[in-house]
Amino acid sequence: MYLTQPREIQTAIETLASSKLLWLDTETADWRTKYPKISLIQVLANPDDRTGDSAYVLDVLEKPNLVQYFIEKIVANPQIEKVFHNASYDLKFLDKSQAKNITCTLKIAKKITKTKLGTSNLKLKTLAAELCGFTNVDSEPQGSDWRRRPLSEKQLHYAKLDTVYLACVHRELLKFIPPKSTKTQEDIFVTKAKPASPSFSVTNVRVALECPRLFYLDRRFGGMSVFFPKTQYAAIGNPFHQLAQKFVELALTDSRFRSLLTPAAEQLQAEEVAQEMQKLFYTIAFFPYLQSVIRENPHLVPTYNQIWQGVRGLIGHYAQLLVTNRYHCHANATIQKTFIDRELKVEAQFQLPDGTMQQVRGKFDSLVYDFANRRLCAVEYKTYQAADLSAQVAQVALYAYMLQQQKNEPVDAAVY
Structure with a gap:
C-alpha cells in the first residue's frame, strides 16, 4: 500500500514496530547529485506475499520528521530484525549509527559465493530471478526519477516488489547456511544490539521539559512526541526545513551567491546582500517549489507565503553573518567557511544519578562559524510556538554542549 500522508505513515510505522522481522528497501531521489535524499521506504512483514500487496511503500520525500520517527521506532529497535540487501547503502539515509539488529543479504551471498549459489552475480534482481525463480523481473525503474511526483504505477510496482524479492532471497540464502553455524552467521551477517541503555535523543530532552506526561507516554507506549495540527505538521515544518537546507546547499554551490560578496567588506551592506540573496533563492x-504546490494543493498557497516570510527572515540572519565574516575571509571562501554542513550529528554519554550511563544522540539543523567571535554556532529551526520557550533553548544548548565536547572548542547555540 502506497502511503503519502504523514498521519497514515505514522500509523503504519507504529503497526510495523510490533513486528519481529521486516524486509526493507529504500529509493533515493537526486541520487546522481552530491545531495541524494530518501524518497521511499518499502517494508514487508509477510514473507509469504509474492505480489507485494501487503508491502508498505512510505513516501517520505522531504518528510525528515517521519524518517526520524521510522529510525527511532524501527531501525533503532533491537527487538526487530531488519533485513536489507545492500544495508550499507540504505542505512546512509536511515542513520547507521542508530541501527540495531540489521541483516544484510548481500553479505550473506558474498560469504556463500555466487559459484555455490549458481547465479551470474549477487544483485538482488539477479538472485530473485536465478535463485528464487521469479520471472519478468524489471530493474529499469531503479534509475528513474524518484523525486518526481506523482510517481508512476511502474515505479510503485517496482518499489513494492523489491521487498518481495528480498524476503524470498533471504529465505533461500539461509538454506545454504548449516544449522551448526547459526552463531557464526549472526556474528558475520547481523549487527546485533549491544547491551546498553535505550537510545535517547536530544529531542526527547526537549519533550520531557515541554510536557513530562507526553514524554512518559511516548517512551512507555510509543507514538508521536508532539501533537501538531494536521495542516501545520504537513505544510509548515517539513517545507521550512527543506527550504532552509536548500538555501545552504545553493549558497555553497551556486557561484551567484558567492559573487554577492565580491566587493570589499567595507562596501557591503547586509540588508542589500540579504535582498539579493532572497531574490536569487526565490x-x-x-518559485518552482511554489508552482508545484499550486498544481497539487492550491489551498496551501497562503501557508507557503507564510513559509516564505520565515525563509526570508532566515536568509536575512545568514546574510548579516556572511557580511561580518567577509572581513575575515576572501570572497570566494566566505560562504564555504561560514556554513559547515557535514557535522550536524552529535553523540555523548551522560552519567545518571544512579550511576548508569545514558547515551544521547541528536542531529541539529545547521552549523555556522562566527569569525568575529571565533565560535561555532549550532542552529535549530522551530516552526511552532512552544508553550515554554526554555525547552527549545535547552534543546539547542544541549546540542551545543555535546558538539563542544566532540570538537573541544567553544560552541554557541541559536534557535530560529
Whole structure:
C-alpha cells in the first residue's frame, strides 16, 4: 500500500514496530547529485506475499520528521530484525549509527559465493530471478526519477516488489547456511544490539521539559512526541526545513551567491546582500517549489507565503553573518567557511544519578562559524510556538554542549 500522508505513515510505522522481522528497501531521489535524499521506504512483514500487496511503500520525500520517527521506532529497535540487501547503502539515509539488529543479504551471498549459489552475480534482481525463480523481473525503474511526483504505477510496482524479492532471497540464502553455524552467521551477517541503555535523543530532552506526561507516554507506549495540527505538521515544518537546507546547499554551490560578496567588506551592506540573496533563492528554488504546490494543493498557497516570510527572515540572519565574516575571509571562501554542513550529528554519554550511563544522540539543523567571535554556532529551526520557550533553548544548548565536547572548542547555540 502506497502511503503519502504523514498521519497514515505514522500509523503504519507504529503497526510495523510490533513486528519481529521486516524486509526493507529504500529509493533515493537526486541520487546522481552530491545531495541524494530518501524518497521511499518499502517494508514487508509477510514473507509469504509474492505480489507485494501487503508491502508498505512510505513516501517520505522531504518528510525528515517521519524518517526520524521510522529510525527511532524501527531501525533503532533491537527487538526487530531488519533485513536489507545492500544495508550499507540504505542505512546512509536511515542513520547507521542508530541501527540495531540489521541483516544484510548481500553479505550473506558474498560469504556463500555466487559459484555455490549458481547465479551470474549477487544483485538482488539477479538472485530473485536465478535463485528464487521469479520471472519478468524489471530493474529499469531503479534509475528513474524518484523525486518526481506523482510517481508512476511502474515505479510503485517496482518499489513494492523489491521487498518481495528480498524476503524470498533471504529465505533461500539461509538454506545454504548449516544449522551448526547459526552463531557464526549472526556474528558475520547481523549487527546485533549491544547491551546498553535505550537510545535517547536530544529531542526527547526537549519533550520531557515541554510536557513530562507526553514524554512518559511516548517512551512507555510509543507514538508521536508532539501533537501538531494536521495542516501545520504537513505544510509548515517539513517545507521550512527543506527550504532552509536548500538555501545552504545553493549558497555553497551556486557561484551567484558567492559573487554577492565580491566587493570589499567595507562596501557591503547586509540588508542589500540579504535582498539579493532572497531574490536569487526565490527565483532558483522557492518559485518552482511554489508552482508545484499550486498544481497539487492550491489551498496551501497562503501557508507557503507564510513559509516564505520565515525563509526570508532566515536568509536575512545568514546574510548579516556572511557580511561580518567577509572581513575575515576572501570572497570566494566566505560562504564555504561560514556554513559547515557535514557535522550536524552529535553523540555523548551522560552519567545518571544512579550511576548508569545514558547515551544521547541528536542531529541539529545547521552549523555556522562566527569569525568575529571565533565560535561555532549550532542552529535549530522551530516552526511552532512552544508553550515554554526554555525547552527549545535547552534543546539547542544541549546540542551545543555535546558538539563542544566532540570538537573541544567553544560552541554557541541559536534557535530560529
